[in-house]
Amino acid sequence: MQYIQIEKKDDFDPVKIFECGQCFRWNADGRGGYVGVAMGRAARVYTESGSIFISGGEEEYADVWRGYFDMDRNYSVLRKRLGTDDYTARAAEFGAGIRILKQDRWEALCSFIISQCNNIPRIKKIIEALCSAFGDELSFEGEKYHSFPSAERIAALEPEDLAVLRCGYRAEYIISAAREVASGRLDLDALAGKSCSEALAELKKLRGVGDKVANCVVLFGLQIPDAFPIDVWMKKALKEHYPPGFDPSVFGDAAGLAQQYIFYYTRSGQE
Numbered sequence: 211m212q213y214i215q216i217e218k219k220d221d222f223d224p225v226k227i228f229e230c231g232q233c234f235r236w237n238a239d240g241r242g243g244y245v246g247v248a249m250g251r252a253a254r255v256y257t258e259s260g261s262i263f264i265s266g267g268e269e270e271y272a273d274v275w276r277g278y279f280d281m282d283r284n285y286s287v288l289r290k291r292l293g294t295d296d297y298t299a300r301a302a303e304f305g306a307g308i309r310i311l312k313q314d315r316w317e318a319l320c321s322f323i324i325s326q327c328n329n330i331p332r333i334k335k336i337i338e339a340l341c342s343a344f345g346d347e348l349s350f351e352g353e354k355y356h357s358f359p360s361a362e363r364i365a366a367l368e369p370e371d372l373a374v375l376r377c378g379y380r381a382e383y384i385i386s387a388a389r390e391v392a393s394g395r396l397d398l399d400a401l402a403g404k405s406c407s408e409a410l411a412e413l414k415k416l417r418g419v420g421d422k423v424a425n426c427v428v429l430f431g432l433q434i435p436d437a438f439p440i441d442v443w444m445k446k447a448l449k450e451h452y453p454p455g456f457d458p459s460v461f462g463d464a465a466g467l468a469q470q471y472i473f474y475y476t477r478s479g480q481e
Contacts, residue, residue, distance in 0.1 A: 223307025252350035301475035318431025383418030
């Protein structure tokens, strides 16, 4: 397998990128790297002597991974802009290396529907079961993986077909969302061109999609950068370190990145 060195190593830390709660299909490989499946491809990313390497040639990197890892965005500049208060500045410094992945829109929607009222290990287990049962088989470095199944494939199923996932009431929400996307009634590509508030309002029309799930989809799937997901960790941080009624719009188009820094910092037990 061919590997290439990623040209920018500043503000690129695989551990922080894959462990900050934004994605669920990358796992530590026990050899200092991460293996995952995204955009229909399997890949490995690892660090060696301060440099970052990724599997695949220059063409695959240019076509897939450069965009996926948002390599044309200057995270160093954005991070420094977020030093508007002491706590956010510390969170941004601690989280330096996080990049917001440009994930497949349907995969992000389905994954965050699965994520509601769930913990990360169980979310990963359900998603892998979904991919194993209904995705296409991929081969990578002698191992078998599976792509994320399309909305069209899931839309043709019934909730009982997802019993193998053991995802409970979420099965109906997954099927319902898949049918909205597959039919074109919900155009995720078009929605990505809307404002954050417009996109949130449309997504919350879906069964089982509330404010937190919608914000995650808007940020990680639609790549609208001012979304600001709030879960239990964010509620804790906002309560302890920000004034009542805090408005994340103070962070402008870096609000989503600020959220990731604050989430990662708080969840890591930092104060």
